[in-house]
Amino acid sequence: MRVIFGLVLIIGVGLAGFAVYVAKDRFTQYQAALASQRDEIVPTxxxxxxxxxxxxxxxxxxxxxxxxxxxxxxxxxxxxxxxxxxxxxxxxxxxxxxxxxxxxxxxxxxxxxxxxxxxGVASRLERGMRALALRVDVASGVSGFLRPGDRVDVYWTGNARGESVTRLIQASLQIIAIDQIADEDRNNPTIARTITVEAPPDRVAALAQAQSTGSLTLALVGVRDDTESEMIEITQDSLLGVQEAQQDAGPRICTVRNRRGAEVIVTQVPCTN
The missing domain is CATH 3.90.1210.10 (Antifreeze-like/N-acetylneuraminic acid synthase C-terminal domain)
Structure with missing residues (x-):
């Protein structure tokens, strides 16, 4: 009986020692994990x-x-x-x-x-920039789909060198207000009568001159479009291909027709106009 009691006691002590060893190992692992987390803490x-x-x-x-x-x-x-x-x-x-x-x-x-x-608009202007109001309507103002924060290309149509010309005078011009609205978060279309744009003083002068001597048309630039339009100029003759037609027609020939009875005689003569 004593032998059995001794064996049970020995086994119990062994199990208790093993449990202490396992607990100590887990505790060591826990401390190592905490130390690792402290090293990985992001400074804020x-x-x-x-x-x-x-x-x-x-x-x-x-x-x-x-x-x-x-x-x-x-x-x-x-x-x-x-x-x-x-x-x-x-x-x-x-x-x-x-x-x-x-x-x-x-x-x-x-x-x-x-x-x-x-x-107000003044709080949005960058250093060295000025605000200028341009007159627009439904057609020139992209059917009311403009809003503050958009960029537009500005085309001028007027008379130059005795002929009708449409020319790109300003690319990617920043709009900072539509009529009296400067809120960039407005999404509903507005039929504007004026838009306020941001430009350096020299471009303000150019736009003012263009507005007083012809008509302006705006072309909306895409949000993700980082390209800038190059110099563009279209005349009425180049639009209709008049110059090309004249060049392809060859030299001008003038004639006079005379009727003699039933016969028609065609005679070449010098062109007078």
């Missing part, structure tokens, strides 16, 4: 995002944003990482939203105005 930084959808023209207030941790390596350009930069203490007024922002979207410098500014 504070980024301010909006807490609700905010549309064009709304004021951005402190209750509309919250601070979250964002991977430091992937912080969007122009994001606000400091509350004092987003809401300066010495600014008595709020920023205005220039583009619609969805919930949890980072607040970017390009999507809001400076404190106290409205969402």
């Amino acid at each position: 930084t504070t980024v301010y995002v909006v807490t609700r959808q905010i549309r064009y023209g709304e004021e951005l207030r402190p209750q509309d944003v919250r601070a979250i941790e964002w991977p430091e390596e992937f912080v969007p350009f122009g994001a606000f990482t400091n509350a004092s930069d987003l809401f300066p203490e010495d600014a008595g007024e709020m920023r205005t939203v220039l583009r619609t922002m969805e919930r949890h979207e980072p607040v970017l410098v390009s999507k809001v105005t400076a404190p106290g500014e409205d969402a």
Whole structure:
């Protein structure tokens, strides 16, 4: 009996030792996994995002944003990482939203105005650029499918060198407003009477001259089209092929017909006109 009790005791102690060994091994593996995860932790930084959808023209207030941790390596350009930069203490007024922002979207410098500014056209102009309004109608304005943010090629039609000419005078011109609308998030077509475009001063002068001396036609450029149209000029003669027809006709021959009884005599004479 004592022998059996001794064997059971030995077996129990062995099993207990084996269990302790297995637990220690698992604990060691767990500690190694934790250390590995600590090494793989991505450094983050504070980024301010909006807490609700905010549309064009709304004021951005402190209750509309919250601070979250964002991977430091992937912080969007122009994001606000400091509350004092987003809401300066010495600014008595709020920023205005220039583009619609969805919930949890980072607040970017390009999507809001400076404190106290409205969402007008002046806040969209790049350095050295000017805004110019051009008159359009249903035909010249691409049937109302233009919207702020689109790019257009501008064609001028008028008289030059005594003949009717259509010429490309400006390629990929940026539209910043349609009539009184500067919201790029509007999708519904608008029959515009004027469009406001962004251009350097020398091109503004050229467009103003073109508008006063002829008619303008706009051609919409595709969103993903990064090409720029080259110089294009079409005259009425080249459109109808008049010059080519004259060149192919050969020398001009003038004749006079005289009837003598039943006979008709054709005589070549010099051309006088």
